[in-house]
Amino acid sequence: MSASAEFEAANEKYAASFNKGHLQLPPGRKVVVVACMDARLDPAKALGLNEGDAHVIRNAGGRTVEALRSIVISQQLLGTREIAVVHHTDCGMLTFSDADLRSKVRQDLGEDVDHFSFLPFSDLKQSVVDDVSILKKSPLVLDVSITGYIYDVKTGKLEKVYA
């Protein structure tokens, strides 16, 4: 069974008992979360979010430089006034270099991506510090509270590393 068929079956059940149709567009808790796309991290469960609470931006590594477009929209048009950045242990971004992946893409896909960075990192804690700092220094981001966390995929625990 394809994932899409499974999604459609699961969604029928979800929609059958759905009672969130009254929620408004702006996030109720006025917060935006930037987190890694990692399959083991469910930001809603791990942070206690319900539908309607928060914008959740996710990408490989939870890199904030790629989240700037979304954060400007979140703050300027939808009123969020706090940011949380969540990276995690055992992240795939710790396992390769740009040179590695560029070489793999050239070999397997025949494409030259030497101009492109996949934004890997070699120090997890520093990656959170860097990603919070990028937001704090950006003239496009409001001067709001920004907290940086590491989520431990073995324990489910969140460790605050920058506030």
Place this chain on the structure above:
Amino acid sequence: MSASAEFEAANEKYAASFNKGHLQLPPGRKVVVVACMDARLDPAKALGLNEGDAHVIRNAGGRTVEALRSIVISQQLLGTREIAVVHHTDCGMLTFSDADLRSKVRQDLGEDVDHFSFLPFSDLKQSVVDDVSILKKSPLVLDVSITGYIYDVKTGKLEKVYA
């Protein structure tokens, strides 16, 4: 109470009964979801995802052009072989133009972002078609099944619009 303090309190509860520490890095269901950051959409709940199942990429609008870096990492390094794109009704991206937001940023933040696109759209269904098409045509994306959906924030229902 700040959102970060609420996240930390909620996470203590989550971690106390956490039993997912055995999960591996590659997504178990070999699928990557690209969805909007909208607060009302919980992709895990709406699609029936558990921790460990799928990469979830989210940004303002669920725009795939901004997801390419993450998709290449997901496919080339972590073995995903299916993609689902999820946009939704009442999306914020339907409510503004680049000119509107550029003007607001200039006025409120004093910054010139005339070179930048915030990737809004005016036709929801077409936005899904466009975003699936970008992936299908990209030489950096494997020839895998890609399904495009619209999620209805009033009913919780997923409508397939491109497969």
